[in-house]
Amino acid sequence: MPMNANFEEVQEGVQTQTKQNQGAWELDFSTGNFLWSVEMFNLLHCHPSSNKITQGFICDLFSDSEGVKIIDWFRSLKSGLEIKPLDVVFVSDANIQKHIRWTAGIFRDTFGKIQKAIGTVQDVTTFKDDETKLVQYKHFFYGSNDLNCIANVHGYFEKVNQKFTDLLGYSELDLVENSFLNFIHPDDIAGTLKEIEKLKGGAITLNFCNRYRKKNGDYVWLDWTSKPDTASGKLYAIARDITERINYENNLVHLNEELENKVAQRTKEIEFRKKYYEAIITNSNEAIMTLDVKGNILYQSPTAAKITGYSEKELLNKEASFLGKSLLMFEAHLNELKRNEGASMPVEFKIKHKKGQDIWIEGNIINRLQSKNIKAYIFNFNEITHRKESEIALRQSELKLKKAQDIANFGNWELRIDTGEMIWSEVACRIHGFLKTETKQNFSTWISLIHPDDLNFVIANIKLVQETVKPISFPYRILLKNKSVRYVNLDCFFEFDSLGGIQKINGIVNDVTDEKQAEKEMLLSQMFTRGVLDSLTSQIAVIDKSGLVKETNKAWDAFRTVNGETLLTRTESGTNFIEICKNQKYSEEETSHKAIEGINAVFKNKLDEYQYEYPLNLANGVHWFLMRITKFKQDKSMVVLSHGDITQRKIAELLTKKTANDLMYRNRELEQFAYMVSHNLRAPVANLIGLTDILIHNNLSDDKVKETTKGLFKSANRLDEVIKDLNHILQVRGHANEKKEIIYFDKLIKGIESSVSTLFDNSNLVVKTDFKAINKHLIVKSYLHSIFYNLIINSIKYRSNLRQPLVEIKTEVNNKNLVIRYKDNGIGFNMSRDKDNVFGLYKRFNPEIEGKGIGLYLVKLQVELIGGTIKLESEPDKGAEFIIEIMN
């Protein structure tokens, strides 16, 4: 809705209308007379009647609610309270709605009492409607999303709405006080003034655009629609912010321009490229020709003309005859390429230049018959005459060189089959030990010089050549006049006559004696080395980094066959030593582990040489071996493992060690023996001397003599016992050399039980055994028997009377060693007192029990003789536990 009315003007209009359609009335409060003018009746669409005008009459004219309002209003008038006009709605019988305004004035009598009221009734319908419109206009003007304003032709805004101030950022006052021309973009002022002139003349402005400067300096594009009131000079105008649209349009224009520029540039580029390529083709050394499907020339580049000497005119639409003899080949190529679009083929031709000289060209033919822009074969080529000539020259010089070499080492002869004539070259003569001038160049000479041992072989070969007609090459020996033997190599081939028969046999003979000699020497030296290697008794293998056994000597191989299943058995040449070692178990696990360790250490340069000694159980007993791993000097990627039997040395070593041990042991024994002699052997001797002294120096009574003699007898017996013990001990030592055998513990203990069954029965001893861990051991039987025997006798002798005697024997493994735990529940030992003497000879700890103090001494002696140790743990009256550990 265009804003083309001023609401102030509407107010004025209402006032004018008020003067028409007005009626008057008078109400006398004292009499109740209500007088209406004629206009009143007209206004309210009723007729004057004879009846008095009453409240009821008035109420009938209006609706109930409006009637109540009027009655109340009159009541207020009467009370003197209300004299404001009253607006009510009147609806006529014809359903015409009117807004009716009652106004009144009050008259009082001389006493001031309200006497009557006089007033008017007006139809204010138009006024009310305009008022509503005004509110709507105001709402529209101020609330619109458009920029609404009232301006004048003098260049000022009179009113602007909030949108205006919001958009431009100025206050309403700023906008109203300054000419709007101040806010307009300088470029748009002239246009705006022109537009105002038009408006002055009464024209309506539609879609006039200009730019307004915002407070922040930016410009906004406004699209104006305005209507002038020529009388007042006011302009009612609506503007829209079209900045975005304008920007968008500007962008579009810009984009278009850009696009056009690009197209223009691209066109330029393409044109340039085209020229560029043309220039390249024209100027390049590469000759280019295009040919149609039939092989006729369509185009040739200037370079092509330069190379061939023919102008484009001379070649155009003709076959490529300039190729001369190569034309057929060329056409065959074209034919071959024909079916495959894009296929190409490198070619090299010798052609004739127009001027007649031979030239070489090298190039490429491509099938572009299907290509939209080309539809031809493209044949591009270069002249390579110069290169070709140098190549040929090189080849020729090589040939010359070869020929020169041939002259030095190779001789040749030819044998004519038909005549049997044989022609020898100078070198051939020289090789065979005579001069060319000696005229011995015939077949029989040749045959005669062949080493007799090789003659049959050579003749067989020659026959073979004649039969198969194939070239052959073979070595043989010749025996010269001076009896020297030379090795020669013969290459035979043929020349055929026109009928295909053999015309000549050509032989090229080469003296290879020196090579043969060198080869022979090499072989000999290899055989020599190999022979030396094989005659060694050590087992030797060469092993590479991956563990592969590259080479073994005879001893290594023999070791396998002689000694049965050992590590070496599984490591013949070609097997992987490291892998095999990794899988070794049981007795060879450690050796294998050490071997891998050694190989790695040597390969990693941690060691120059690795040595490891180990025992191996072979059929004929235990052998000691030394494994030596060293670098293979000729090839760093390999090591040499040598493996030698060092049993003899080892036995000597062990013997020395054993001797030293034995010596120490014997010394200790001697000391003990000396002690024994001084104490135990001497005691009965001293008694014997003492008693005889008494017998000799006294006159004794018969009784005394008897008593003394008895003492003598006793002492002599005791002396005998000690000597017997000594003998026993010495005998025990002698058992050390007895053969070891496998002893089963359970059987051994059973045997002892039955041999002393009386003692067992008397003592009620119970023996419990647990040989689950180990039940057998390779050992000297008499020792083990004696050890258990003495321990059991001890347990019986020193049993406790307080409990059932019990012995528990158990075997265990500790660090591969055999451990025997022997435990009883007897009276035990006082370890704090007797610790040092428990195993001593003739050491006794209980005077009440018969004993010589030799049992535990023997036990310890024998444990030590079989390479073991014995410990005792005991508490008085609780029992004793002997722990015997036998080293493996």
Place this chain on the structure above:
Amino acid sequence: MNLPERFILVDDDPINNLIIEHQIKTKISTDIEILSFESPQDGFDYITSYNDSKTGAQTVLFLDLNMPIFSGWDFLEKLENLDHKITNQLTIYVSSSSLDNRDIDRANKIDLVKEYLIKPLTAERLIGLFN
């Protein structure tokens, strides 16, 4: 002759005790009290209970070394720990069949030991002790 009041013999070998007893009775005096103990413990117990020296005369102890459990060395060690009133009354001779120098030296180092006697104790040697 300076004779002791009594002899105490401690030796687990009864024959040796028999020999010494006989030599004392025949070569020294038939009247001197002789107490023989095959058990060293019994001998020791007797010595510790014995404190009724009236005359101040000495008691001579012949002590064997090589005895099970309670050796002569143990015996001497225990005597050293006794009241001097008791040990002062004792003249101690170690009597052993051992010719081992280690035994002889060890015995001579003990103050209580008067002399190391090598068995057998002959009459001659016995008389020599008290002259």
